[in-house]
Amino acid sequence: xxxxxxxxxxxVLEARDVRFRYAPNLPWAVDGVNLQxxxxxxxxxxxxxxxxxxxxxxxxxxxIPRLLGGExxxxxxxxGRDMQEFSAGELAGLVGLVLQxxxxxxxxxxxxxxxxxxxxxxxxxWPRQVILSEVEAVLDRLGIAHLRNRNxxxxxxxxxxxxxxxxxxxxxxxxxxxxxxxxxxxxAGTESIFALIGLLRKQGYTTVLIEHKVEAVAEVCDRVLLLxxxxxxxEGTPAEVLGDARVVEAGVRRLLYSELxxxxxxFGYAWAAGxxxxxxxxxxxxxxxxxxx
Amino acid sequence: MRALGQFFQGRRRGVSNRKREVWRMxxxxxxxxxxxxxxxxxxxxxxxxxxxxxxxIVALKLPIYLDSIGTxxxxxxxxxxxxxxxxxxxxxxxxxxxxxxxxxxxxxAFFIGLVAGFLGRAGMFRTLPRALLSGAIIGVxxxxxxxxxVVYVFGGVTSSGSTFITAYLLATGRQLIQAVFSSxxxxxxxxxxITCLVAYLIVRNLPARLRSRFAQARVLA
Amino acid sequence: MHLLTxxxxxxxxxxxxxxxxxxPWPWTAGIVLAVLSLLAAVSSLWRKFAGIVxxxxxxxxxxxxxxxxxxxxxxATPLLRLAWFTVKLEGVMYATVTALRILAMVAVFVxxxxxxxxxxxxxxxxxxxxxxxxxxxxxxxxxxLPFLMGRAGAxxxxxxxxxxxxxxxxxxxxxxxxxxxxxxxxxxxxxxxDRAVALELRGFSRTxxxxxxxxxxxxxxxxxxxxxxWGLAAVGLLGRVVAWVWPx
Numbered sequence: 001x002x003x004x005x006x007x008x009x010x011x012v013l014e015a016r017d018v019r020f021r022y023a024p025n026l027p028w029a030v031d032g033v034n035l036q037x038x039x040x041x042x043x044x045x046x047x048x049x050x051x052x053x054x055x056x057x058x059x060x061x062x063x064i065p066r067l068l069g070g071e072x073x074x075x076x077x078x079x080g081r082d083m084q085e086f087s088a089g090e091l092a093g094l095v096g097l098v099l100q101x102x103x104x105x106x107x108x109x110x111x112x113x114x115x116x117x118x119x120x121x122x123x124x125x126w127p128r129q130v131i132l133s134e135v136e137a138v139l140d141r142l143g144i145a146h147l148r149n150r151n152x153x154x155x156x157x158x159x160x161x162x163x164x165x166x167x168x169x170x171x172x173x174x175x176x177x178x179x180x181x182x183x184x185x186x187x188a189g190t191e192s193i194f195a196l197i198g199l200l201r202k203q204g205y206t207t208v209l210i211e212h213k214v215e216a217v218a219e220v221c222d223r224v225l226l227l228x229x230x231x232x233x234x235e236g237t238p239a240e241v242l243g244d245a246r247v248v249e250a251g252v253r254r255l256l257y258s259e260l261x262x263x264x265x266x267f268g269y270a271w272a273a274g275x276x277x278x279x280x281x282x283x284x285x286x287x288x289x290x291x292x293x
Numbered sequence: 294m295r296a297l298g299q300f301f302q303g304r305r306r307g308v309s310n311r312k313r314e315v316w317r318m319x320x321x322x323x324x325x326x327x328x329x330x331x332x333x334x335x336x337x338x339x340x341x342x343x344x345x346x347x348x349x350i351v352a353l354k355l356p357i358y359l360d361s362i363g364t365x366x367x368x369x370x371x372x373x374x375x376x377x378x379x380x381x382x383x384x385x386x387x388x389x390x391x392x393x394x395x396x397x398x399x400x401x402a403f404f405i406g407l408v409a410g411f412l413g414r415a416g417m418f419r420t421l422p423r424a425l426l427s428g429a430i431i432g433v434x435x436x437x438x439x440x441x442x443v444v445y446v447f448g449g450v451t452s453s454g455s456t457f458i459t460a461y462l463l464a465t466g467r468q469l470i471q472a473v474f475s476s477x478x479x480x481x482x483x484x485x486x487i488t489c490l491v492a493y494l495i496v497r498n499l500p501a502r503l504r505s506r507f508a509q510a511r512v513l514a
Numbered sequence: 515m516h517l518l519t520x521x522x523x524x525x526x527x528x529x530x531x532x533x534x535x536x537x538p539w540p541w542t543a544g545i546v547l548a549v550l551s552l553l554a555a556v557s558s559l560w561r562k563f564a565g566i567v568x569x570x571x572x573x574x575x576x577x578x579x580x581x582x583x584x585x586x587x588x589x590a591t592p593l594l595r596l597a598w599f600t601v602k603l604e605g606v607m608y609a610t611v612t613a614l615r616i617l618a619m620v621a622v623f624v625x626x627x628x629x630x631x632x633x634x635x636x637x638x639x640x641x642x643x644x645x646x647x648x649x650x651x652x653x654x655x656x657x658x659l660p661f662l663m664g665r666a667g668a669x670x671x672x673x674x675x676x677x678x679x680x681x682x683x684x685x686x687x688x689x690x691x692x693x694x695x696x697x698x699x700x701x702x703x704x705x706x707x708d709r710a711v712a713l714e715l716r717g718f719s720r721t722x723x724x725x726x727x728x729x730x731x732x733x734x735x736x737x738x739x740x741x742x743x744w745g746l747a748a749v750g751l752l753g754r755v756v757a758w759v760w761p762x
Contacts, residue, residue, distance in 0.1 A: 120717055
């Protein structure tokens with residue numbers, strides 16, 4: 001999964017020169033973003049609060065400008081087709097979006113998790129039998145089949161978030177966008193979500209993950225973008241981007257081992273620093289260093 | 294139905310024909326905008342506030358109902374018809390869950406939301422004195438609409454203390470309708486004044502970002 | 515009773531209400547009340563039914579009897595004199611009739627509510643053409659009510675622990691109210707955009723057919739029963755029209 005250079009795969013989602021602001025007197029929340037998401041990859045988007053990540057998520061999901069007003073420029077294309085050309089009916093379920101607050105994504109209409117997940121396909125008018133089997137399948141795939149008769153409003157945050165992901169995946173979107181899905185969860189919930197993302201990646205889903213937690217991003221993403229003030233300022237593999245000193249300006253913490261590598265380099269061990277590109281390698285290098293004395 | 298209407302429209306001549314079509318189209322569009330998903334999501338929350346606000350009232354032992362605060366808020370933020378439907382459904386749900394006696398008063402709640410919405414549209418919630426005036430207007434209107442209900446359905450009694458006033462007025466020889474209206478005015482105007490005051494303060498202190506999302510609230514920004 | 519479709523039950527409510535309020539004979543309400551009580555007893559709901567009906571209607575009934583017996587304006591047949599009050603026959607009659615009407619009305623609402631699950635009712639109505647927007651609002655409200663109650667309680671506790679004064683002058687308590695309602699409203703309104711986005715993503719505002727998972731058809735007598743209920747409603751209406759056209 002290379003980075004620079006020519007990529008001749010057709011992107012699932014593409015944004016070209018996208019700019020957006022909520023009102024004429026406000027600054028551009030998204031200020032000239034070009035990005036592509038390729039099939040099967042997990043794209044990470046990093047940036048500090050206010051960099052425009054959530055707004056970008058809404059843009060990529062087609063919610064902006066359709067649901068919320070504002071000034072929108074540029075094009076967002078799914079499989080090469082401009083989003084604005086889709087009717088509201090076609091757009092539903094095209095791009096999946098999972099938000100931060102698990103509770104707010106429960107419709108409040110469903111008495112059971114099964115009904116909750118079935119809500120989307122019901123709206124899309126799928127045949128009854130298809131809905132029943134698809135919902136079962138997605139509940140199994142995400143490991144929440146044991147929750148199927150529970151009231152969605154009574155679940156824990158992590159469970160609700162998994163139900164939210166299921167509710168979105170069941171509609172078979174072209175890609176899944178996750179906007180800081182763990183920011184309101186406890187550590188156990190967080191872990192379950194990232195395990196789920198790893199699982200989805202293995203199953204070949206195309207995913208965009210917007211996150212703060214740099215370690216998780218480094219772990220699970222194939223490519224990473226750094227967003228600053230509505231613009232993409234860095235692009236590359238997680239190691240490349242998070243190893244770059246510029247992330248600090250953009251309000252993003254560097255990976256621990258990158259910071260350690262800098263320190264090691266400053267002590268004169270450039271060869272060691274160069275090899276510290278993952279936690280495992282870092283531990284190995286440190287062991288070597290201490291053995292050599 | 295619409296085909297018939299357009300047929301008759303086609304019969305008329307002149308500019309008025311086109312104006313009428315535009316007028317009809319914009320009412321439909323306006324209604325659609327008023328009942329956007331954003332409004333629909335607001336309504337259960339508003340109805341919930343109607344019901345739950347009572348918890349605070351009881352805890353503070355205040356002599357008001359404040360059971361229309363959500364309705365008024367929806368009227369101000371989303372528009373008259375959204376407010377009206379909110380009031381109507383709020384009473385239906387109150388009747389289903391708390392007290393079946395609330396059902397007949399859904400009509401009153403409908404008008405409370407409707408009038409609050411039109412008042413909001415006319416800018417009557419922009420300043421404190423205007424908001425209080427709106428409260429008085431809504432109070433009088435509420436008393437007017439509920440009086441027939443109280444008289445014809447309940448024979449003049451309500452579950453609040455205003456019935457004592459009604460009884461007193463009856464004893465001094467007034468007609469039932471007059472007595473009920475007079476006692477309703479006192480309790481309704483007071484309650485709606487406070488409701489509109491609270492609504493005004495809430496809308497005033499909403500972060501601008503939230504206010505701008507709603508169809509009608511931009512007027513207040 | 516439980517097996518009938520919610521639509522039939524609603525039409526039944528309409529029919530009975532029409533009889534209670536429109537049909538000109540004053541004691542209709544008494545008959546309706548008796549019929550409903552019978553239905554409740556037959557469905558072994560009598561205890562709960564009676565409890566709720568009486569609890570809801572009692573204040574009204576009592577006040578009515580007192581007020582209208584003593585203070586009924588006009589009316590010429592005194593029954594007895596208490597101090598300076600005159601209990602008139604017309605007053606007592608009026609009070610009794612109205613009390614019966616209230617009891618019957620409450621009975622209708624309570625019985626329907628007891629045998630109908632709101633979600634099932636909404637699903638049925640939706641399949642018969644009620645806008646899904648309306649059903650969303652009703653069902654969603656019912657479902658988030660417990661949650662909102664919890665949040666209200668939490669706010670109350672939090673503010674109390676910050677020294678909120680819940681006693682004192684009316685003005686002070688009024689100000690306290692503001693610092694309680696404020697967080698409640700702002701907290702819930704903040705969620706509004708999120709919830710709207712989540713619904714949109716699931717195709718909420720899509721026009722076109724929706725699939726329904728539950729089957730809300732009733733037993734074979736359901737249709738017939740519903741027609742009977744419509745009949746009752748018509749009887750009530752006709753009765754009123756007849757009485758209006760031929761008074762006396």
